Amino acid sequence: MNQPVTAALATAHSNIALVKYWGKRAGCDPELNLPAVGSLSMTLDELRTVTRVAPASADRFELDGEEVEGKPAAKVFAHLDRLWRLGACSGPRPRCAVVSTNHLPTAAGLASSASGFAALTIAAAGCFGLAEQLDDPTRARLSAWARMGSGSAARSLWGGFVRLDAGTADDGSDCRARPLPSPRPWDLRLLVVHTARGAKQVGSTGGMESSRLTSPYYPAWVESSAADLDAAEAALRARAFDQLGEVMEHSCFKMHACMLATRPALMYWNGATLEVIRAVWQLREAGGPVGYVTSDAGPHVKVLCRAEQAPALAAELAAVAGVHEVQRVAPGPDASLELT
Numbered sequence: 217m218n219q220p221v222t223a224a225l226a227t228a229h230s231n232i233a234l235v236k237y238w239g240k241r242a243g244c245d246p247e248l249n250l251p252a253v254g255s256l257s258m259t260l261d262e263l264r265t266v267t268r269v270a271p272a273s274a275d276r277f278e279l280d281g282e283e284v285e286g287k288p289a290a291k292v293f294a295h296l297d298r299l300w301r302l303g304a305c306s307g308p309r310p311r312c313a314v315v316s317t318n319h320l321p322t323a324a325g326l327a328s329s330a331s332g333f334a335a336l337t338i339a340a341a342g343c344f345g346l347a348e349q350l351d352d353p354t355r356a357r358l359s360a361w362a363r364m365g366s367g368s369a370a371r372s373l374w375g376g377f378v379r380l381d382a383g384t385a386d387d388g389s390d391c392r393a394r395p396l397p398s399p400r401p402w403d404l405r406l407l408v409v410h411t412a413r414g415a416k417q418v419g420s421t422g423g424m425e426s427s428r429l430t431s432p433y434y435p436a437w438v439e440s441s442a443a444d445l446d447a448a449e450a451a452l453r454a455r456a457f458d459q460l461g462e463v464m465e466h467s468c469f470k471m472h473a474c475m476l477a478t479r480p481a482l483m484y485w486n487g488a489t490l491e492v493i494r495a496v497w498q499l500r501e502a503g504g505p506v507g508y509v510t511s512d513a514g515p516h517v518k519v520l521c522r523a524e525q526a527p528a529l530a531a532e533l534a535a536v537a538g539v540h541e542v543q544r545v546a547p548g549p550d551a552s553l554e555l556t
């Protein structure tokens with residue numbers, strides 16, 4: 217029998233997909249949140265969520281020093297209920313105080329749900345007596361549980377580069393994430409180029425469901441993504457930077473084509489997004505520092521480059537009109553758990 221033993225503190229780093237997840241598998245239990253396509257991501261150093269879960273007299277959720285109520289808080293408490301059930305814990309779930317800090321840029325659209333749900337899952341599992349340390353099997357189990365909160369969170373259990381396979385089993389048992397070999401000393405950086413401030417308008421969850429239902433490009437997106445996943449993993453293993461960059465851009469633009477063909481159209485970019493993409497391409501063609509772009513359900517651009525070219529490329533992109541900030545981010549570490 218598991219009982220809340222103690223307060224638990226977890227840190228999980230955010231991640232950016234190089235091969236994208238967009239769309240949920242139809243015809244299976246929605247609670248499992250199974251992706252229609254696999255994905256491959258880089259975990260981000262610095263950009264992380266730290267979450268403490270402790271037994272309390274009533275459920276409460278505090279984010280960045282502010283009490284959160286309504287839908288976002290309900291989502292957190294529902295995830296605690298889910299973890300209590302998944303852990304086959306007995307009796308009613310104890311009430312919890314969840315206190316989170318996002319060490320993420322203030323601008324939205326930077327995958328806080330990935331690090332957020334990963335950290336919440338780990339800390340709650342620690343608090344409920346379902347995890348004492350993050351050995352390989354525990355990490356894999358918590359990754360599957362984190363996915364039920366948010367698909368991209370499944371990848372934030374590990375550092376470096378992570379592959380999440382979609383699988384085909386109805387119970388989700390073969391939808392698994394695993395770390396890929398570290399590319400060091402093949403050192404890469406991701407430049408996070410901020411092109412806006414403020415929250416995005418259509419969240420990923422609703423957006424991808426609309427694409428599945430209305431985008432004529434959605435079947436082609438799903439069908440072609442397995443090949444991208446294998447190509448990206450092969451490029452990573454071979455340290456073939458240009459091959460990795462090419463498949464990364466292809467996956468990104470295919471996802472955005474699918475988004476644009478959704479009804480109503482999902483257009484996450486602004487003018488500066490396009491200017492940054494053009495600048496990266498022009499530099500690449502002109503023999504300048506080499507970068508490859510990706511972007512998610514928001515206007516920011518993330519640019520993969522070699523570590524030694526990161527300062528020069530960041531300086532070029534900071535000068536593009538509409539760019540607010542360029543962050544240089546290295547591959548981040550594994551998520552961690554501390555029982556306090």
Ligand code: DP6
Binds near residue numbers: 367
């Ligand atoms: C565009 O993980 O936020 O960032 O599973 O509905 O919570 P839910 O979606 P989420 O989707 C992320 C989509 C993406 C691409 C990616 O990270 O792979």
